[in-house]
Amino acid sequence: MSTDDFIVDPLRDTEVRSHAKAQRRFLGLEEAKRVDPLALEQVPEIWTVHGIKPFKLEVVSDEEIPTDSGLTVFDGSRIVAKIPRRIRHKAFMGDGYARYTIVHELGHATLHVHKLMQGAALPRRREGNLTPSWIPKFKSAEHQAMVFGAAFLINDRSARQLTSADDVSVEAGISLAAARIYFEQVQEELARPAAAARVRRMADEARAVLSPKKPINTKAFLDALCTYCGQQKLFPVGHKFMCHACEKVYDRFQDGDDVQ
Structure with a gap:
């Protein structure tokens, strides 16, 4: 069966990014500044949230996947991420969308093993996947794969030194839309300690104002x-x-x- 999106096990964005970094480590790409997703053609197995599984990145004819950019399935013995030849060619030429598409499918393979083994086929629509309003983001297979894709392609250490989504897009070789998602999430994470400090300072000031005053002349x-x-x-x-x-x-x- 195939659809635009599926309900999957709930994961926070921070958890998805953590899994993406775990996959980078497993594949020996932890310190890579710019990942070549076509290297997955030589990878026989991957790390998943349910253990190490056999894997294949398979390039198929454009006719086999005429309307989608990618498709991840379980063929009975291994997880197969299929991409049409046109996407492989664009990824080879450095196209950000194509590079991101391949890793998006790797995200499904990494995070959604049980759903795939139950018969789900997880496609990446050329015009973008439609997620029903009743599927929350943290349970959306597509949202999780999108977050995974950016986190896998981006080297956090170098990206956090950049000042805009445009710079992240160029350095990591991903689409501007994916870079914006990542950049906004990182900015939000970086802002949390400062916000927490402001809240603590306000609480301390409130306690100082409301606490009983000691008599001046004890x-x-x-x-x-x-x-x-x-x-x-x-x-x-x-x-x-x-x-x-x-x-x-x-x-x-x-x-x-x-x-x-």
Whole structure:
């Protein structure tokens, strides 16, 4: 069966990007600044969220996939990502959309093994896939594959030094649309610590305003007890003594006598 999109196991974008980086490490591309997706033609197996699986990137005739740019299926023994010859040629020439399409299909192969083994065929529509409104992004096979594609092709270390989606697109060799998705997500992640710091600062300021104020003139009480109320609340006032609790005033002690 084939459709524009499927409900799949929920994944946050950060989790999808983490899986893309895991795939880069498995394929020995962790430090690659610019990935050649056609190198997947020589890859016999890939890492997936359900373990290492046999894999094949298969180039087919344009007639076999006349209206789609790519298609990922399970053929009974391995995951097969099919691309028409026209897409391979464009990827070879460095076309960003074509390069991204190949890795988009790798995203399906990496993330959606169970869905593929159940018979799903995950295509990449030439005009763009339509996702029904009732499929949330974090459960959308297409959204997850889109996030995966950008994260796989982009070297985070170098991309985070860039200042625009245009620069990311050129350096990673991906479409501007894919670069914009990645760039916006990275900017959002980078903004979170600053936002958290602002919230903490505001909370500290609020606590400072609302917390009880300590008395400016804190009284130091004498060791003697008040003979009226019995509390240790005596303090000197001029040449006399006063009880802070009952406000009784005493004359100053004379020659060591107790307070009278």
